[in-house]
Structures are given as structure tokens and as C-alpha cells.
Amino acid sequence: MNAALGGSTLMFASGGVISLATSWLLVTRLERMGERLGFSEGLLGVVAALAADAPEITASVTAMAHRQQVVGAGVVIGSNVFNLAALLGVGAVVAGGIGLHRRVVLLGGAVSVYVALVCLAAVTGVVNPAVALGLVLAGLIPYVVALGAHGSVRHVGLPDRWAEWLASAIVEEEDELELAISPRRGTGRDAIVGLAALVVVIGASVAMEHGATSLGAHFGVPQVVVGGLVLAIVTSLPNAVAAVYLARRGRGAAAWSTALNSNAINVAAGLLVPAAVLGMAKPSASAVLIAGWYLGLTVVALALAYAGRGLGRTAGWLLVGAYILCVAILLALT
Numbered sequence: 001m002n003a004a005l006g007g008s009t010l011m012f013a014s015g016g017v018i019s020l021a022t023s024w025l026l027v028t029r030l031e032r033m034g035e036r037l038g039f040s041e042g043l044l045g046v047v048a049a050l051a052a053d054a055p056e057i058t059a060s061v062t063a064m065a066h067r068q069q070v071v072g073a074g075v076v077i078g079s080n081v082f083n084l085a086a087l088l089g090v091g092a093v094v095a096g097g098i099g100l101h102r103r104v105v106l107l108g109g110a111v112s113v114y115v116a117l118v119c120l121a122a123v124t125g126v127v128n129p130a131v132a133l134g135l136v137l138a139g140l141i142p143y144v145v146a147l148g149a150h151g152s153v154r155h156v157g158l159p160d161r162w163a164e165w166l167a168s169a170i171v172e173e174e175d176e177l178e179l180a181i182s183p184r185r186g187t188g189r190d191a192i193v194g195l196a197a198l199v200v201v202i203g204a205s206v207a208m209e210h211g212a213t214s215l216g217a218h219f220g221v222p223q224v225v226v227g228g229l230v231l232a233i234v235t236s237l238p239n240a241v242a243a244v245y246l247a248r249r250g251r252g253a254a255a256w257s258t259a260l261n262s263n264a265i266n267v268a269a270g271l272l273v274p275a276a277v278l279g280m281a282k283p284s285a286s287a288v289l290i291a292g293w294y295l296g297l298t299v300v301a302l303a304l305a306y307a308g309r310g311l312g313r314t315a316g317w318l319l320v321g322a323y324i325l326c327v328a329i330l331l332a333l334t
Contacts (some may be wrong), residue, residue, distance in 0.1 A: 014213030029194030032186030069281035074227025085323030092316030
């Protein structure tokens with residue numbers, strides 16, 4: 001038993017360290033390849049978010065593949081709540097404020113609220129996971145296409161007023177992301193390193209998930225706590241570190257797009273894709289709490305950012321405090 005416990009501890013600790021360290025390498029290489037392929041800054045931000053989400057997605061899919069749907073859902077949704085507090089809340093506190101154009105707030109915020117609402121419907125069993133996946137993709141795909149279209153968005157057939165508003169929002173988001181990302185052009189070597197890093201991240205995240213669930217079972221920790229708190233926080237640390245880094249460079253606004261894109265990708269790839277194949281966990285008070293908190297906190301962040309043309313330190317502390325309250329209620333329920 002002691003040997004098994006030591007092995008699980010080693011798997012969790014080493015998997016976490018390796019995953020976190022290699023995630024940074026993966027993000028930088030994918031950013032460089034996106035620059036080489038001529039991605040817009042907004043689309044590059046989505047690619048960066050996808051790379052940073054590799055640990056969450058891998059841990060969630062691994063858990064669901066092992067029929068631990070509660071852990072898998074907890075990783076994704078818990079990570080999303082943590083992202084809002086860490087990337088936006090801590091980012092605003094560290095930077096002293098995150099200035100945002102209102103069009104940028106509405107463009108990314110509307111998609112994020114929509115995804116969070118569909119996520120809650122899936123977790124509560126109101127919508128089948130496969131249907132929920134289709135609904136999320138119906139919102140995400142046009143958003144990503146619009147970011148990739150960049151200047152061509154005025155010619156996609158929308159009414160002139162709508163097309164002009166959308167084009168202005170994308171340009172403003174581009175301006176906010178340009179200095180924050182601006183990687184050098186990638187090479188063939190970057191592509192090879194990025195692929196190798198992806199393999200390592202997946203392997204390390206699988207080990208981390210297995211170690212955490214084994215430790216949780218040994219100590220009698222509820223699965224929702226293992227997924228929604230422990231794995232959610234650990235797998236989200238690459239995003240949190242990136243947010244603090246950007247804030248210290250005076251580019252806290254980039255955390256807005258990173259946080260919202262990361263959360264949307266988590267729901268689609270980390271939760272709904274495997275749930276559509278393997279099934280969703282039965283609704284529980286804890287799971288509904290986390291999903292509902294994710295939706296509520298997304299709406300609060302959007303409202304604060306729109307009203308204040310960004311997030312100040314007070315708004316940042318409110319987001320952090322809301323996350324702490326969520327954790328306290330979750331622990332009380334379990």
C-alpha cells in the first residue's frame with residue numbers, strides 16, 4: 001500500500017511539473033508556426049489558448065476514458081472558473097487594471113456566455129452532450145472564422161452596419177493582442193519541437209490524472225474535488241502564469257481574449273467531445289454548482305468589463321473572491 005501510494009504521489013507530482021514546463025514550450029512553438037502561416041493576432045490568440053489548454057483537455061479526456069465522468073467534467077468546468085479568477089482577476093490586480101474596448105468585451109464575451117450557458121444545460125442533463133457540442137460549435141466556428149477573415153469580414157454578406165461593427169471589434173482585438181503575442185516566424189525545427197512537446201504534455205497529463213485520482217480514492221476525496229479543484233488548478237497554471245507575465249509587461253488586456261478563448265475550447269474539446277462519445281455524468285449538486293458558477297462569473301466579468309471599459313483592481317478582487325466563495329461552498333457540499 002505504501003509503495004502504491006508513493007507511486008501515485010510521484011506520478012501526480014512529476015506529471016504536473018513536466019506538463020507545466022512543457023506546456024510553455026508547446027505554446028511558444030505553436031505561436032511561431034501561426035505567425036509563419038500568417039494567422040491574424042486574434043486567431044493566433046485562439047491557437048495559443050488551445051495549446052495552453054492541452055493539460056486540461058488531456059486530463060479530462062483521460063478521466064472520461066476511465067469512466068470517471070465526474071472527474072473529467074470537474075477538470076474542465078473547474079478550470080474555467082479558476083481561469084476567470086486567475087487570468088482576469090489576478091491579472092487586473094497585478095497590472096493595476098485591464099483596459100478594454102467595449103466592442104472587444106462584447107465580441108468575446110457574447111460567445112463565452114453562450115458557451116457557458118450550453119455547458120450548464122449539458123451538465124444538468126437538459127441537453128444531450130452531442131447536441132450541446134453542435135450548439136457550441138455553431139457559435140465557435142463563425143467566431144474563429146471571423147477572426148481569421150480579419151479585413152475580409154466586411155464581405156461575408158452581413159448587413160453593412162453589422163459587418164462594420166464586427167470588423168471594428170476584430171481590429172481592436174488585434175491591436176490589444178499584437179504586442180502581447182508577436183512571436184517570430186516559425187521554422188521546421190519549431191514544428192518538430194512543438195509536436196514533441198505535445199506528445200510529452202499528453203503523456204504527463206495522463207500520468208497526472210491517474211496519480212490524482214488514485215490519491216483521491218486512497219484518501220476518500222470526492223471525485224468532484226479531485227477534478228474540480230485539484231486537477232483544475234494544476235492544469236490551469238500555464239494560463240495563470242501567462243496572465244501574470246502579460247500583466248507585468250503592461251499587456252493585461254490580452255488576458256481577456258486568452259481566458260475566454262481558453263474556456264470555450266475547454267468546454268468543446270475537453271468536455272463535450274468525450275461526453276458525446278462516452279456519456280456525461282449524472283447531474284449532481286456539486287457539478288451543477290460549478291457549472292452555474294462558471295456561467296455566473298462569466299456574466300459578472302463581462303458586465304464589469306463593459307461598465308468600466310475594462311477591469312480595475314476592485315473588479316479583479318471581486319472575481320478572485322467569487323472563486324474563493326465557490327471553493328468554500330463546494331467543500332461544504334462534499
